[in-house]
Amino acid sequence: MYSPPTDSADRQRMTEAFNRAMDELGATVDGPEVWGWFGRTLSARVRCQKFGRCWLRLVSAPEDKATGKTWEGNALAAEHFDATVTKPALYASAEDTRSGYSYRAELSQYVSEDVCSASPVLSPGAAVPPGAWWASLRADLDTVAKASTDRVAVRQEWADRSVPRFLNRPAPQITEWETAHGDMHPANLTAGTPYLLDWEGFGTAPVGYDPAMLLAYSLLAPHFAERVRETFPVLDTEAGRVAQIIVITELMQSASRGDHPELVPALRALAEGLA
Numbered sequence: 292m293y294s295p296p297t298d299s300a301d302r303q304r305m306t307e308a309f310n311r312a313m314d315e316l317g318a319t320v321d322g323p324e325v326w327g328w329f330g331r332t333l334s335a336r337v338r339c340q341k342f343g344r345c346w347l348r349l350v351s352a353p354e355d356k357a358t359g360k361t362w363e364g365n366a367l368a369a370e371h372f373d374a375t376v377t378k379p380a381l382y383a384s385a386e387d388t389r390s391g392y393s394y395r396a397e398l399s400q401y402v403s404e405d406v407c408s409a410s411p412v413l414s415p416g417a418a419v420p421p422g423a424w425w426a427s428l429r430a431d432l433d434t435v436a437k438a439s440t441d442r443v444a445v446r447q448e449w450a451d452r453s454v455p456r457f458l459n460r461p462a463p464q465i466t467e468w469e470t471a472h473g474d475m476h477p478a479n480l481t482a483g484t485p486y487l488l489d490w491e492g493f494g495t496a497p498v499g500y501d502p503a504m505l506l507a508y509s510l511l512a513p514h515f516a517e518r519v520r521e522t523f524p525v526l527d528t529e530a531g532r533v534a535q536i537i538v539i540t541e542l543m544q545s546a547s548r549g550d551h552p553e554l555v556p557a558l559r560a561l562a563e564g565l566a
Contacts, residue, residue: 366384
């Protein structure tokens with residue numbers, strides 16, 4: 292969970308937009324507000340007559356940037372995966388534009404399970420789920436990998452620029468591709484079933500990308516990380532090595548902007564082992 296925007300005007304416009312979305316979708320608030328990264332999203336548990344208890348998520352962007360992969364990702368993921376993968380079903384959505392900002396509200400199935408971690412980075416000593424949890428996750432990611440999509444989560448051109456910059460080595464050539472969830476970390480997995488949350492970034496990526504990302508975010512919890520490796524043997528293949536290099540580069544780039552600096556030493560150690 293993140294903090295509300297530091298700018299009171301941003302907080303007010305997001306709150307007003309959230310209230311408008313509730314009115315349009317016939318919902319009433321039923322839980323505390325939950326803010327996303329840099330105040331980009333505002334969510335809460337709500338109730339509506341048609342669907343009962345739901346989750347309402349509002350995302351905002353400047354009007355000229357309210358397009359593309361992340362803006363439409365959850366809606367397209369619902370079309371692809373609501374019937375085949377363990378994810379919250381999308382019930383309804385609404386869009387609104389005013390005063391230079393666009394808003395997209397998505398009303399989804401409410402999942403009462405806790406997530407594995409409040410932060411994408413798993414803390415040391417985190418609980419390792421039972422075997423059925425891992426089997427479900429493996430089956431769901433196998434289903435996602437086989438889906439056909441023209442959405443792109445990772446590009447070779449980005450790797451060619453970024454791997455030398457952040458890892459001081461030539462970028463690997465990505466020769467094997469599949470569809471990925473695109474943001475597979477412990478804060479996007481529930482601890483019980485698991486449900487896979489937050490699909491706005493799904494698209495084609497290197498084979499093994501989702502397991503590589505889950506591994507990278509779990510490096511500070513070695514028992515959990517070891518179970519990731521056991522569940523996804525693709526990580527021990529050449530394709531998995533390439534996927535890990537790509538993910539490490541992404542997280543090093545993110546860390547350069549101030550995100551999760553505590554993970555950097557472990558990322559560097561992992562990268563050295565993949566040389």
